[in-house]
Amino acid sequence: MQGFFQSVISQFETQAEAVETFRSGKGRPWGDHSTCCFCGTDRFFRPGYEACLIDQWIPALDGVEAKLKAGAKVADIACGHGSSTVLMAKAYPDSTIHGIDFHEPSIIEARAKAAAAGVTNVEFQVASAQDFRGEDFDFVCIFDALHDMGDPVGAAAHIRKALRPDGSFMLVEPLAGDNMADNLHPLGQIFYAFSTTICTPASLAQDVGLGLGAQAGQKRLTEVLNQAGFSNVRRATETPTNMVLEVTG
Numbered sequence: 001m002q003g004f005f006q007s008v009i010s011q012f013e014t015q016a017e018a019v020e021t022f023r024s025g026k027g028r029p030w031g032d033h034s035t036c037c038f039c040g041t042d043r044f045f046r047p048g049y050e051a052c053l054i055d056q057w058i059p060a061l062d063g064v065e066a067k068l069k070a071g072a073k074v075a076d077i078a079c080g081h082g083s084s085t086v087l088m089a090k091a092y093p094d095s096t097i098h099g100i101d102f103h104e105p106s107i108i109e110a111r112a113k114a115a116a117a118g119v120t121n122v123e124f125q126v127a128s129a130q131d132f133r134g135e136d137f138d139f140v141c142i143f144d145a146l147h148d149m150g151d152p153v154g155a156a157a158h159i160r161k162a163l164r165p166d167g168s169f170m171l172v173e174p175l176a177g178d179n180m181a182d183n184l185h186p187l188g189q190i191f192y193a194f195s196t197t198i199c200t201p202a203s204l205a206q207d208v209g210l211g212l213g214a215q216a217g218q219k220r221l222t223e224v225l226n227q228a229g230f231s232n233v234r235r236a237t238e239t240p241t242n243m244v245l246e247v248t249g
């Protein structure tokens with residue numbers, strides 16, 4: 001929760017911009033926030049990844065854990081400060097994990113985090129989800145970031161092209177029901193608040209500007225993934241805060 005409060009503070013640090021963004025509806029780039037927002041986001045999500053990613057989420061996918069143990073080519077798209085990238089690099093030393101994000105200051109942090117952890121099976125790239133370099137990936141994942149993208153359909157279509165035919169895509173998104181009424185509980189309200197000041201403006205500031213929002217729900221996310229060409233979307237598992245979708249085809 002300390003990371004959560006750090007993110008709240010980041011919004012007060014630039015309150016005038018937040019108010020103007022809300023009034024104008026024009027969007028606000030992710031990189032426009034104070035650094036406290038990026039650290040707070042990493043600190044808020046990291047404990048969930050540490051608790052679940054290696055022990056629960058990856059084992060819940062069809063055949064992925066065995067590939068990662070044997071040595072696979074993996075991409076962690078929109079990796080932010082790279083906590084998930086480093087966790088996978090440590091757990092699967094024979095795999096190479098490519099951490100990709102369009103926000104250069106975050107990639108600088110991610111490189112430092114990987115160096116501090118002593119992992120060498122990572123490669124980082126400053127690039128957008130719609131045009132990152134690389135092909136023949138066995139496994140691609142996105143943690144709490146698809147809804148921040150302006151063109152999530154374009155991003156998912158690019159991921160599909162970059163995957164091997166037998167590859168799979170794990171999409172982790174905030175847990176949400178398909179109707180707004182399902183989300184009007186304390187956690188959903190927190191997500192809606194951050195979505196209004198950070199996630200939706202970040203999407204609107206990019207090309208296409210779909211503005212999915214942090215409470216899109218599985219039905220809407222499935223539409224996006226189907227539009228990108230993926231035919232199978234399955235909820236592999238969930239936690240009290242996240243849904244984990246296995247996307248193939």
Ligand SMILES: C[S@@+](CC[C@H](N)C(=O)[O-])C[C@H]1O[C@@H](n2cnc3c(N)ncnc32)[C@H](O)[C@@H]1O
Binds near residue numbers: 082101
């Ligand atoms: C909420 S943060 C999540 C970061 C990280 N995955 C985590 O869970 O801590 C969203 C991330 O998406 C990145 N992002 C947003 N739109 C992007 C795009 N079109 N291409 C690549 N990265 C993008 C931002 O730079 C930011 O690091």
